[in-house]
Amino acid sequence: MAGNWKMYKNAGETTAYFDKFVPLVAASAHCDIAICAPFVNLPAAIAATGASRVEVGGQNLYWAKEGAFTGEISGPMLVAIGCKWVIIGHSERRQYFHETDETVLKRTLAALECGLKPIVCVGERLEERESGNTEAVLKTQFDGGIAALTPEQFAKVTIAYEPVWAIGTGKTATPDMAADAHRHIRGLVTAKYGAAAGQQVRILYGGSVKPDNVKGLMAQPEIDGALVGGASLEPASFASIVNF
Ligand code: PEP
Numbered sequence: 423m424a425g426n427w428k429m430y431k432n433a434g435e436t437t438a439y440f441d442k443f444v445p446l447v448a449a450s451a452h453c454d455i456a457i458c459a460p461f462v463n464l465p466a467a468i469a470a471t472g473a474s475r476v477e478v479g480g481q482n483l484y485w486a487k488e489g490a491f492t493g494e495i496s497g498p499m500l501v502a503i504g505c506k507w508v509i510i511g512h513s514e515r516r517q518y519f520h521e522t523d524e525t526v527l528k529r530t531l532a533a534l535e536c537g538l539k540p541i542v543c544v545g546e547r548l549e550e551r552e553s554g555n556t557e558a559v560l561k562t563q564f565d566g567g568i569a570a571l572t573p574e575q576f577a578k579v580t581i582a583y584e585p586v587w588a589i590g591t592g593k594t595a596t597p598d599m600a601a602d603a604h605r606h607i608r609g610l611v612t613a614k615y616g617a618a619a620g621q622q623v624r625i626l627y628g629g630s631v632k633p634d635n636v637k638g639l640m641a642q643p644e645i646d647g648a649l650v651g652g653a654s655l656e657p658a659s660f661a662s663i664v665n666f
Contacts, residue, residue, distance in 0.1 A: 423647050423664045424456040424541055424582075424626065425654025426481060426509060431459070433466040439657055440470035446661035447476060453647060455664055456507045457654065458541075461495050468504040479507025479541070482515060485525075485532040497536035508533050509649075511543045511567070513586045523566030530568055534575050541580045541626065541649065542568055544607070548587035556585075557606050564610045573615050580624045582649040583607060588629025590651055597638045597645070600627045604644035633662040640666050 431439065436459060447455055458479040459467045467478045484494035500508060510533065511526035526542060533540040544567075546559040560583075568579060583603050588595050595603070604625045612620030627639055628649030639645050654660040 423453050423660075424458060424479070424507065424509075424649045425660050426512070426628075426649060426651045427457065427459045427463075427655060428481070428514070428651055429460055430655055431463055433463050436463040436466040437470045440467065440476070443657035443661060444471060444474045444476055446657060447664050448474065450475065450664050453664065456541075458507060458509050464500070464503055464505060477506040479505050479509065479538075481509045481512065483508050483510075483529055483533060483538070485528040487532075487536075497532045497538055500538060501536050506539055507541060508538045509541045509543065509582075511563075513543060513545055513584055513589055517586070523563055526563075526567040527570055530571065530579065531575070534571075534578055539578060539580065541582050543582045543584050543628070543649070545582075545584040545586050545589075545629075551585065551587065556603060560603065560607055561610060564607065564614075569610075569614050573619065576611075576615055576619060577622070580626060580647075581607060581611075582626040582628050584628035584649060590630070592630050594630040594632075594635050594639075595627070597642045600629075600639060601642040601644040604642070608644065631663060633659055633666075636663045636666040 456477045456479050458481045480500045483497045487496050487498050510529045515521040530540045544560055544563040546556045550559045585595050608620050611623050624646040626647040626649045627645045631648040631650045632653045
């Protein structure tokens, strides 16, 4: 279960959040728990989560280790402060910051190289779903991005299926719609990396997951977890999603 705080909260709010959140999920041993916070809040998040089960991640990284790339943050920088995860290719990055399948691959390779666990996002836009192109879009994103990884590299990747029309809109994909897309992605993985990889890859659903719809989504065997934006910003709300 991963939370994506997007561009919300300051350092003080981060500490206050974890003071409430960590005890609420202390006994939640059924899943990994990660919060991906804005870069400047990562030290506060790491200090506040301490030795708890809650891990911390970035929302992006640049593929070079260091260099003249003003405004960017590298994988080794995230690792050095204690991050374990990183979100890559979120639709907001694809939409507003010109992220492409090619740069998603570069960032994923950079994350893997320094030991970060990448959560790689894929998903179709509304017009692509309405024109019956969901599966084709997912295939293009997979083939043009993470399908270039070696089997050993791919085994460390978590995929997030996030239909763009469901992110931050309050419109959740129905559990059946989400499961269909997950099945398709799993099929792509199986075709490329084999049946064991297809079964083992963790695929999260993201798009307006809330405490009142998480149970239905998680009842689908195809759905391994959730990537949660808005509903991860409040400790009780995200804890009730984690503890669905
Ligand atoms: C997200 O940011 O990845 C996301 C799924 O957002 P929301 O839960 O707010 O739709």
